[in-house]
Amino acid sequence: MPSDTNKLTPRLVGEFRSIVGPEGCLDQPEDLRCYSYDLYARGFPELVLLPSDPDQVCRILALADRHRIPVTPRGAGSSLTGGPVPLCGGISLSMARMNQILEINVVDRLGRVQPGVVTQDFQKAVAARGLFYPPDPASSPFCTLGGNVATNAGGPRGVKYGVTRDYLLGLTLVLPGGRVLTTGGRSMKNVTGYDFTHFICGSEGQLGVISEITFKLLPHPECVHTVLVLYQNLADAVGSVMQILGAGIIPSTLELMDDHFLKAVDRIYGLDFPAEIGAALLIEVDGPERTVIDQTAAIVRLVQANGARDVRRAETSKDREKLWEARRFGTAALVRQARFLVTLDFSVPISRIHEAVTTIHSVARQQDLEVVIIGHAGDGNLHPMFIYDPTDDTQAAAFKAAEATLCEAMIRISGTLTGEHGVGIEKAAYLSLEKSSLEIELSRQVKQVFDPNLIMNPGKCEWAQTQKITPAFRIT
Numbered sequence: 001m002p003s004d005t006n007k008l009t010p011r012l013v014g015e016f017r018s019i020v021g022p023e024g025c026l027d028q029p030e031d032l033r034c035y036s037y038d039l040y041a042r043g044f045p046e047l048v049l050l051p052s053d054p055d056q057v058c059r060i061l062a063l064a065d066r067h068r069i070p071v072t073p074r075g076a077g078s079s080l081t082g083g084p085v086p087l088c089g090g091i092s093l094s095m096a097r098m099n100q101i102l103e104i105n106v107v108d109r110l111g112r113v114q115p116g117v118v119t120q121d122f123q124k125a126v127a128a129r130g131l132f133y134p135p136d137p138a139s140s141p142f143c144t145l146g147g148n149v150a151t152n153a154g155g156p157r158g159v160k161y162g163v164t165r166d167y168l169l170g171l172t173l174v175l176p177g178g179r180v181l182t183t184g185g186r187s188m189k190n191v192t193g194y195d196f197t198h199f200i201c202g203s204e205g206q207l208g209v210i211s212e213i214t215f216k217l218l219p220h221p222e223c224v225h226t227v228l229v230l231y232q233n234l235a236d237a238v239g240s241v242m243q244i245l246g247a248g249i250i251p252s253t254l255e256l257m258d259d260h261f262l263k264a265v266d267r268i269y270g271l272d273f274p275a276e277i278g279a280a281l282l283i284e285v286d287g288p289e290r291t292v293i294d295q296t297a298a299i300v301r302l303v304q305a306n307g308a309r310d311v312r313r314a315e316t317s318k319d320r321e322k323l324w325e326a327r328r329f330g331t332a333a334l335v336r337q338a339r340f341l342v343t344l345d346f347s348v349p350i351s352r353i354h355e356a357v358t359t360i361h362s363v364a365r366q367q368d369l370e371v372v373i374i375g376h377a378g379d380g381n382l383h384p385m386f387i388y389d390p391t392d393d394t395q396a397a398a399f400k401a402a403e404a405t406l407c408e409a410m411i412r413i414s415g416t417l418t419g420e421h422g423v424g425i426e427k428a429a430y431l432s433l434e435k436s437s438l439e440i441e442l443s444r445q446v447k448q449v450f451d452p453n454l455i456m457n458p459g460k461c462e463w464a465q466t467q468k469i470t471p472a473f474r475i476t
């Protein structure tokens, strides 16, 4: 073992720099700061590398593994769980320069990309060819496809179209040491051997670096209609979710927003909501025109029979954009008013959404914390957003208590710790609530197979940890 193991000596930094060139190597304090955070936590890298091709990624991972230097892959850093935050120093490996769309094939209905492509850029590029890439995290204007695969990102369209994993045909993963694993392929059907493609999806940078992705694409939907339904109370809105899905209608989007969220966005953007607004559903239906017209009419009838106070409809893309304003700008509006905001992520069976919402409110009340609830309600995915002052010890402790109570409560009602944001730092301590000891042990063994020296994104999931690591800086 070399004597400088685990240490980024000036000589080693020089070797990394010679791989990526001076323009792909950042080590000044102000640069390191830019790569030190996401929306949940902070931890500084010692070096930032921005490879521009897969060969550079291989050489970086070979050198880093030889010297046991931690490597934390980074897309756009839009994670809400601390996933791309380097907890053990080492290298922040940004994929920002590997941002080429390599192929869009209309006949094979697939797209092949480098990991740093911004999700919305890909959506637009495939739409220009009459195709459709459904996964649409609300962060799609800035997050990357590599980050989406690494977290198995979802989004509003999950209710009908599923998550990133459902569109993966194959990928390339560079392993520590520099070996290259190519999984899956270009065929729509493929059941040869173990399914590494889908296993790697959601691995949060802990097994290797995703350097290329092949996605399955769909034909673009012929028609889309949007409906914004306003309610006087949250219970009616949740009731409508169950009624719509229970009637056998699967909208492409079924988003829930509570009164705090709506009032915040109305205050700043003036969306003309009634003063007594209690909740809203943003519903979108897509498909052949006739089906869309019939399903929209059926939805309007159902919500009107279930306490809707106002139903706003849109059929043109300009009007639809207007109805999306509350959902799109709500978080920004809250952030402008709040000192600090943490977005949690739980998923529960549809029949338990009401219970989940009630529990979230009662836990927030118990801890004397302000909470806002939004969610992709159509697939039971809820995002309680807690607003508090992290510099106030009492409030910080109250938030930690609320987070722990909610993790337990959501598991108790057959929910899951995370529906789309991933584990990162945020949920790492709670994994054993959901995973059996056998699953944790097998995960630990798999991790060892891919990454025997434990250099990939260390300090996050329990099975990846060799020791308890204290984050350099943790927003609590």
Ligand SMILES: Cc1cc2nc3c(=O)[nH]c(=O)nc-3n(C[C@H](O)[C@H](O)[C@H](O)COP(=O)(O)OP(=O)(O)OC[C@H]3O[C@@H](n4cnc5c(N)ncnc54)[C@H](O)[C@@H]3O)c2cc1C
Binding pocket: 038, 039, 072, 073, 074, 075, 076, 077, 078, 079, 080, 082, 083, 084, 095, 115, 136, 137, 138, 139, 142, 143, 144, 145, 146, 147, 148, 149, 150, 151, 152, 153, 154, 155, 156, 204, 205, 206, 208, 209, 210, 211, 331, 420, 421, 457
């Ligand atoms: C306003 C807002 C709205 C959001 N809405 C949604 C939503 O609707 N649905 C949703 O699922 N998420 C949402 N998110 C969370 C976040 O955008 C997603 O998790 C997204 O997939 C992260 O992509 P990224 O490129 O920013 O990755 P990063 O945040 O940089 O990284 C995320 C994880 O992926 C790993 N990683 C990144 N690239 C690679 C790679 N090439 N190889 C291996 N590992 C890699 C990192 O190490 C890290 O663990 C939202 C975030 C914000 C700020």
